[in-house]
Amino acid sequence: MKSVIIIGNSITAEVLYNLIKEDDRYKVKCFAVDREFMSGNKFQGLKVVDINDIPQLFNNTEVKIIIAVGYNNVNQDREVIYSRLRDLNFEIETYIHQDALVHTKDIGNGCIILPGSVVDPCCKIGENTVIWSNVICAHHTIIEDNCWVASGSILSGQTKIGKNTFIGVGAIIVNEVNIGEYNIIGAGSLITKNTGDNEVYLTKAGERIPFDSFNYAKVYGY
Structure with missing residues (x-):
């Protein structure tokens, strides 16, 4: 069983902790954040320590x-923390949930892959990348360092995702498309062409139509 420290004390840390505490491969020792982000000395019932104190403790x-x-600041906040901890000579664990189907060993340090996600053979995942639940990474997909791929996204075959890119919930990247670095691809977006660096793609939000739900159901058979 591996002893681990979880960096964070917000929603992401809460989700990861609740998954990891049920995983008999790991034992969580404590949480750690920078002192300025401490809101108390405990989180989820465990001690919270200053990141800078980890080498002494x-x-x-x-x-x-x-x-x-x-993924704040186009994943750069997480990138900085990753570099700091690596410089302290602590090993950054790659956490792959046991219900994820991962068919490649080409995965960098510090990645997180959550339940229900599928990573096909011949994929390559860079360091410090998060693949949330129920994501599909089809064959020969390349995801560079410090990316975040949100739930339900589909990365079709031979796509490439540039470093520090955020892929929103349910986004679809069509096969052989290259996404530039530091992109923000909004929830539900369909990307069919290559993108440049530092670009943003958003799909139009759903709009209310002039029917109530019962009349709409009668007309359209819902």
Whole structure:
């Protein structure tokens, strides 16, 4: 059983903790954040320590780190934390949930792959990348470092996702499309052509139509 420290004390950390505590491969020792983000000395019933105190409190041969930090600032906040902890000579654990179907070993350090996701053979996942639940990464997909792929997204065969890109819930990237670095691909977007760096793609939000639901159901058979 591996002893781990979870970095974070917000929603992402809460989700990861509740998955990991049911996983008999791991034991969570504590949470850690920068002192300015401490809202108390406990989170989910466990101690919260300052990231800077980790080397004094723990031996780097005895604990590993799981980074449960969100995608703020186009994933750059998580990237900075990853670099800091690596410089402290702590191993950044790649956490793959047991209900994820992962058919490649080409996965970088510090990745997170959550339940229901499928990663096909011949895919390559860079360091410090998060693949949330129920994502499909089809064959020969390449995801570079520090990306976040949200629930239900589909990355079709031979797609490439540039570093620090955020892929929103339910987005679809068509086969052989290259997504640039530092992109934001909004929820539900369908991307059929290559994108440049630092670009944003959003789909139009659903609009209310002039029917109530019961009349609409009568007309359209719902």
